[in-house]
Structures are given as structure tokens and as C-alpha cells.
Amino acid sequence: MRLTQLFMPTLREIPAEAEIxxxxxxxxxxxxxxxxxxxxxxxxxxxxxxxxxxxxxxxxxxxxxxxxxxxxxxxxxxxxxxxxxxxxxxxxxxxxxxxxxxxxxxxxxxxxxxxxxxxxxxxxxxxxxxxxxxxxxxxxxxxxxxxxxxxxxxxxxxxxxxxxxxxxxxxxxxxxxxxxxxxxxxxxxxxxxxxxxxxxxxxxxxxxxxxxxxxxxxxIALCEKCDYAANVERAQSKPDVKERQPEKPLQMVATPGVRTIEELIRFFGTTPDNFAKTLIYTVKGEVIAVMVRGDREVNEVKLINILQCTENDLNMAQEDLVRNVTGAEVGFAGPIGLKADRIIVDEEVTYMSNFIIGANRTGYHYVNANYGRDFKGDLVADVRKVSQGDVCVKCGGRLSxxxxxxxxxxxxxxxxxxxxxxxxxxxxxxxxxxxxxxxxxxxxxxxxxxxxEQNSDENGIIWPMAVAPYHVIVVPVNSADPVQASAAEDIYNTLCQNGVEVLLDDRDERAGVKFKDADLIGIPIRVTVGKKAKDGLVEVKMRKTGESVDVAIGEVLGYIKGQVQREM
Missing domain, CATH: 3.30.930.10 (Bira Bifunctional Protein; Domain 2)
Known part of the structure; x- marks a missing residue:
């Protein structure tokens, strides 16, 4: 195909709408x-x-x-x-x-x-x-x-x-x-x-x-030791089990204006794994509370599967509903005295000791809460999203x-x-x-x-040979030079006749423009017909590696067919 005939509207500027x-x-x-x-x-x-x-x-x-x-x-x-x-x-x-x-x-x-x-x-x-x-x-x-x-x-x-x-x-x-x-x-x-x-x-x-x-x-969660690999939507990790501490008395503490985990960390001077947060959802008319450790996220896909509902059925509760089931403003929800239809507790919470939870009272939290003694869930399950560094369920290695x-x-x-x-x-x-x-x-x-995404550089696409739109592009540096133009035509025709998918850049453009377009569209092999054509030589350059060699015009067909076959 000749570029003068090809519909190939390339752009020099990056389109504003394109993010990747x-x-x-x-x-x-x-x-x-x-x-x-x-x-x-x-x-x-x-x-x-x-x-x-x-x-x-x-x-x-x-x-x-x-x-x-x-x-x-x-x-x-x-x-x-x-x-x-x-x-x-x-x-x-x-x-x-x-x-x-x-x-x-x-x-x-x-x-x-x-x-x-x-x-x-x-x-x-x-x-x-x-x-x-x-x-x-x-x-x-x-x-x-x-x-x-x-x-x-x-x-x-x-x-x-x-x-x-x-x-x-x-x-x-x-x-x-x-x-x-x-x-x-x-x-x-x-x-x-x-x-x-x-x-x-x-x-x-x-x-x-x-x-x-x-x-x-x-x-994707990948184990650094074994072959475990899973979409984070499904991925599991071993719960983080810390040494059990002696249980301390449950105590309500005033926390005025302190709602988020970040604010609580500063207020109590501790770390997020010492908190358990309670999130309120609605599912088909039911109010569902879900508890996870303070530094964890709820895996809503796991939750959907547990509840046997659809993505459209599961919704975060609106503020007025949260106030109704907790008796408090948003940010103070906890499992004790909660008016939810069901409470689902992530298994990791059951291994925690003396942790901090919302008190269902505006401006207050409980400290020293313990699962089993102070509250229980209707269901204990894996509802957390895995994180970097979690322990692999298969081999005990670390997940990335x-x-x-x-x-x-x-x-x-x-x-x-x-x-x-x-x-x-x-x-x-x-x-x-x-x-x-x-x-x-x-x-x-x-x-x-x-x-x-995997095969490109600052100059454009680098197509693997098997999927490239054409395998070769022939570029005469100066189309007005009869020697270069004739050599380019001969090479183009020879490749076409021998089943090689080839473009001929026969446009009346500067060599730099032709080279930029060849790199942009990602053709794997570029044959440059320049001044050496008078000596019977052309340059063959591989887009992927940038390597180039001078090849005799009579040997171009064999050389290129070998390159194409090797890369396929």
C-alpha cells in the first residue's frame, strides 16, 4: 500500500480527551x-x-x-x-x-x-x-x-x-x-x-x-513466593492475628468532633489497626452493618456474594438512615446497641483485643472493646479487601x-x-x-x-510482528532523486510480489516527517533508501530495538523475510 493512497490521518498534537x-x-x-x-x-x-x-x-x-x-x-x-x-x-x-x-x-x-x-x-x-x-x-x-x-x-x-x-x-x-x-x-x-x-x-x-x-x-494480588494470583475482588489473605491481650474494661470516651479514622488516630495517639469501623449499607430494604479493622476497606464484591444480591442492590446508607439506626450523627457508628437487621463482622476483627469502636452516640467512642464479650455479629466472614504485604493463604508468603x-x-x-x-x-x-x-x-x-500499553515509547507504537498492520515500510529519503525513487519502487514491488506486507512512503514530505510517522504507527521494519542507494545499499532498521544494518538491495527480500519469520 502506498501512503499517498492510504487513509492515515496522523496527529502531531496529543488529543485532550486521551488519558492513557x-x-x-x-x-x-x-x-x-x-x-x-x-x-x-x-x-x-x-x-x-x-x-x-x-x-x-x-x-x-x-x-x-x-x-x-x-x-x-x-x-x-x-x-x-x-x-x-x-x-x-x-x-x-x-x-x-x-x-x-x-x-x-x-x-x-x-x-x-x-x-x-x-x-x-x-x-x-x-x-x-x-x-x-x-x-x-x-x-x-x-x-x-x-x-x-x-x-x-x-x-x-x-x-x-x-x-x-x-x-x-x-x-x-x-x-x-x-x-x-x-x-x-x-x-x-x-x-x-x-x-x-x-x-x-x-x-x-x-x-x-x-x-x-x-x-x-x-x-491483582500476587504472591511473591508461590503462584497464587487473584483479582482483588476475590483475593483472600490470612487474617492478621496479633497476640491476645488481657481484656480491659469497656469504657465510653468523649471524642467531640472526632469522626474519621485519621482524626481518631490523632486523638488517641494510636495506629489504625487498633480501631474497628462500622459501615452501614442497605440491601433490598434491609439495613446491613459491616465491621472491618480501621485500616481495611470493605470488599463489596465479597459482600455482594455473601448477601446473594446484585451490585445495584447494595448501597451505602443515607445520612438520615444512619442517624436512625445509630441514634448519632455520621462518624460514630458501632455494633453495641445498633438497630441493624444484620451485622457482618470481618474475621480479622474477632482476633483483635481492646480496640476502639463507635459508641452510637454523637461525640463518643468506646475503648477496650472485645468481640464476643461486648458484641457479636450475625455472621463472621472474610469481607475485607486484601492489601499490600498481606499474608498469602496458600503459602504464607507476602502479597503484592x-x-x-x-x-x-x-x-x-x-x-x-x-x-x-x-x-x-x-x-x-x-x-x-x-x-x-x-x-x-x-x-x-x-x-x-x-x-x-506494553509496546510503545516516546515516539509511538512498537507493534509485535504478528499483529502489526504492515511488516515493513519503505522510505525514500528524497523522492525527487531518481536513483532513490527507483530503488524504493523496486524494493516495494519485490516485497509485494513475495507476500510481504509492505507500505511505501511515496509522499512529497521531508525525510524527518516520514521517519516520525513510521515510528508513530509502529511498523516493525523500516527500509530507508538514501544516498547509499547509488552504491546498491539501503538501511534496514528494527523499530523494536533501534538496530540498523546496511543491506545490499538484491538481498533485502531474503533479509526481511528472515526477520519477519523470526519475529512471528
Whole structure:
């Protein structure tokens, strides 16, 4: 492709709306343009990258025995009502009515549709099966951000396995896990597979594939000693158990105007791990109090799972409700005398001694509180968010917390959807059973952004060869020089004829502009045709390493094919 023909509107200035590297470079390099918040147009270079990622995904899915189909983007409400997700998705789902006033949505995911299709299979002989599609999904994100990292329209590969039992699901799950590893390896990503919460998808077990990145919206707990890795939403740590101190008498202390943990630390001259704070939530009309140590945060995902509710059901209590259940202003809540429907206590609080709590009286706190003697919870559970330096539940090592971008998520769904939608089969004895399902998703757009986050520098993108829009760019330094122009044309034509994906920068621009654009759009190999062309030599430079060598014009094809094959 000649750059004079390519639609490649590069930008010199950094767009004000772009907060992260991948968003900035995808706009600057002419890969995409914004149409609306969280909705993007993919331009030729960007679309070529997307198709290459899709092809890698397709090859590995096919290799794992999955079969490709294409489902409708429009889903009738009846299917999601059968599974219960018509309400679970809440405002995140695009809903509409057709001309007959029937409810539909734009597919946020397709578990129900695939399950509906698989009802056609009725015998154990028809199983197992793994089907997949690569298709646009729609979610009405409350706050689209970071370009395609969190958008309202995105391309997803979603696959679904159907087995006769849990042992079969385990085998399908492992197949998909291995396929995902090969996909991310081929895309040149540094990633980790981590334990995850299943969220609205439901099911028994799930793993996320996280690309390590400072801008990642997810936090990952990693053990420094063993292979334990989990999304912080699910991560567990051993409770911090200090030596038990002799119990002192409970005492109410006046703390006028002292509400926050920081203020209490200064007032009492102690540390935050000597406090237990009480937070008030509402869930489906119930008032739920949750206690954690003063230096901890409540893990609301764990709390949602314990309460068996949805994210939309769980809300922090308003100030007037807090005053009603505590009898005090906000900042003085505690478990003694609290008018809550349930009190959930983090397990770590039960190991504390002589700690400080709110007294449910404005301007007062209790000191020397002890669990069991002074108060009890309706439930003791792990509801805390893990922190840097916590103790690993697997080996006793220390946990570190890093940021990551989720690019894939695989679930052991079990029978949640097959039961709800009636996907059943007959075994060899004619007995009816429910199919056991798995679900496996990959964000194609997110992979593209994640690659850029991990493969870029101050000059632009550094595409891995396997996903680069083109492998080579030929740049004549002076297009007006007939020797350079002729050599560049010859090299370009030779590479094209031999199946090398190549660009020719035939624009009437200064050499510096051409070099900057070549670096910006991230083409892995640059062939510079300059003054040495008259001596039969050109410079071949690798974008990734910056290394360059002079190569005889007649040997350029062989040299470049070798480089491309080595990098693939």
C-alpha cells in the first residue's frame, strides 16, 4: 500500500480527551476516531490490527476444537428473563422495543442465546461441544473511559462449552485456558491468569487473564513466593492475628468532633489497626452493618456474594438512615446497641483485643472493646479487601498488589443457564440430565490497547510482528532523486510480489516527517533508501530495538523475510 493512497490521518498534537498511552497513540497514529462517548470508528491501520488479532484468536480456537458461528446482536427479552439477567444487568444493558412493543436488548453477552441453540441436541452422543463467535457487544457504560479499554461498543470473542458432567467441563475449561495462553503469547503480551469473581455471569469458578499495566482498572494480588494470583475482588489473605491481650474494661470516651479514622488516630495517639469501623449499607430494604479493622476497606464484591444480591442492590446508607439506626450523627457508628437487621463482622476483627469502636452516640467512642464479650455479629466472614504485604493463604508468603487490564475471562458456569433455559440431554439409559456449561470471553479491542500499553515509547507504537498492520515500510529519503525513487519502487514491488506486507512512503514530505510517522504507527521494519542507494545499499532498521544494518538491495527480500519469520 502506498501512503499517498492510504487513509492515515496522523496527529502531531496529543488529543485532550486521551488519558492513557494507548488511547493517545490510537488517535495520533490514525488507528481510530471517536464518534460518541465510548463509540469508535476503526480506520484502515487499526482495522488491520483488529483482524490480525481476530485471526490469531480464530486459529487457536479452531485448534482447540471449537466451532465458529455467528449469533444475532438483537436478543429477545424472554431469554434473559428466563435466566434472571434481564434485571441483573440493570442500566448497563441497551434495551428497546420493536414496533410491536416487544422487549429486546443489544447483546451484552450471549450465554442465553447459545444455550437456546443447544437445546436442539438431546443425546449424550452429541456432547461435548464448544461453539464460539467473534462479534460486537454492547454495554451502556456509566463512564466510558480510556479509549477502547472501557467502551460502550466492543468486539468480543465469546465461546461456550456444553458437557455431560463436571469432569467434562473441567476438560473443556482447561482446553480454553491453554488456548488463551497461546493467543496472548502470540500477541506478544505479558500477562497472568488469576482467580476471579464470576459477577453477573455466575457459576462455580472463573479465571481472568490480566495484562500487567499501571493504567489497569483491575487490581491483582500476587504472591511473591508461590503462584497464587487473584483479582482483588476475590483475593483472600490470612487474617492478621496479633497476640491476645488481657481484656480491659469497656469504657465510653468523649471524642467531640472526632469522626474519621485519621482524626481518631490523632486523638488517641494510636495506629489504625487498633480501631474497628462500622459501615452501614442497605440491601433490598434491609439495613446491613459491616465491621472491618480501621485500616481495611470493605470488599463489596465479597459482600455482594455473601448477601446473594446484585451490585445495584447494595448501597451505602443515607445520612438520615444512619442517624436512625445509630441514634448519632455520621462518624460514630458501632455494633453495641445498633438497630441493624444484620451485622457482618470481618474475621480479622474477632482476633483483635481492646480496640476502639463507635459508641452510637454523637461525640463518643468506646475503648477496650472485645468481640464476643461486648458484641457479636450475625455472621463472621472474610469481607475485607486484601492489601499490600498481606499474608498469602496458600503459602504464607507476602502479597503484592499490582494493576492489570483484563483481556480475557473464562467461567465454569455449571448448570445456571442450561437449567433455566431447559438445555437437557438423555444419557445411555434414557435418563434426562442438564448440560454443564462453560463460558469463555476475550476482548479483541482491549488486546489491541493492551499491546500498545506494553509496546510503545516516546515516539509511538512498537507493534509485535504478528499483529502489526504492515511488516515493513519503505522510505525514500528524497523522492525527487531518481536513483532513490527507483530503488524504493523496486524494493516495494519485490516485497509485494513475495507476500510481504509492505507500505511505501511515496509522499512529497521531508525525510524527518516520514521517519516520525513510521515510528508513530509502529511498523516493525523500516527500509530507508538514501544516498547509499547509488552504491546498491539501503538501511534496514528494527523499530523494536533501534538496530540498523546496511543491506545490499538484491538481498533485502531474503533479509526481511528472515526477520519477519523470526519475529512471528
Amino acid at each position: 498511552t494507548s488511547h493517545r497513540l490510537m488517535l495520533r497514529a490514525g488507528l481510530m476516531r471517536k464518534l460518541a462517548a465510548g463509540v469508535y470508528i476503526y480506520l484502515p491501520l487499526g482495522y488491520r490490527v483488529l483482524k490480525k488479532i481476530e485471526n490469531i484468536v480464530r486459529e487457536e480456537m479452531d485448534r482447540a476444537g471449537a466451532q465458529e458461528v455467528l449469533m444475532p446482536a438483537i436478543i429477545p427479552s424472554e431469554l434473559l428473563r428466563q435466566s434472571g439477567r434481564w434485571d441483573v444487568f440493570g442500566p448497563d444493558m441497551f434495551r428497546f422495543k420493536d414496533r410491536h412493543e416487544r422487549d429486546f436488548c443489544l447483546g451484552p453477552t450471549h450465554e442465553e442465546v447459545f444455550t437456546y441453540l443447544m437445546k436442539e441436541l438431546t443425546s449424550y452422543r452429541d456432547l461435548p461441544k464448544i461453539l464460539y463467535q467473534i462479534q460486537t457487544k454492547y454495554r451502556d457504560e456509566k463512564r466510558p473511559r480510556f479509549g477502547v479499554i472501557r467502551s460502550r461498543e466492543f468486539i468480543m470473542k465469546d465461546a461456550y462449552s456444553f458437557d455431560v458432567d463436571w469432569e467434562g467441563l473441567d476438560a473443556s475449561f482447561n482446553k480454553m485456558h491453554d488456548a488463551y495462553c497461546r493467543i496472548f503469547d502470540r500477541c506478544g503480551l505479558k500477562y497472568r491468569a488469576v482467580q476471579a469473581d464470576s459477577g453477573a455471569m455466575g457459576g462455580k469458578e472463573s479465571s481472568e487473564f490480566m495484562v500487567m499495566s499501571e493504567i489497569g482498572e483491575d487490581e 498488589v499490582s494493576s492489570g487490564i483484563e483481556v480475557g475471562h473464562i467461567f465454569k458456569l455449571g448448570t445456571k443457564y442450561s437449567e433455566a433455559l431447559g438445555a437437557k440431554y438423555l444419557d445411555e439409559n434414557g435418563q434426562e440430565h442438564v448440560m454443564v456449561m462453560g463460558s469463555y470471553g476475550i476482548g479483541i479491542n482491549r488486546i489491541m490497547a493492551a499491546i500498545i
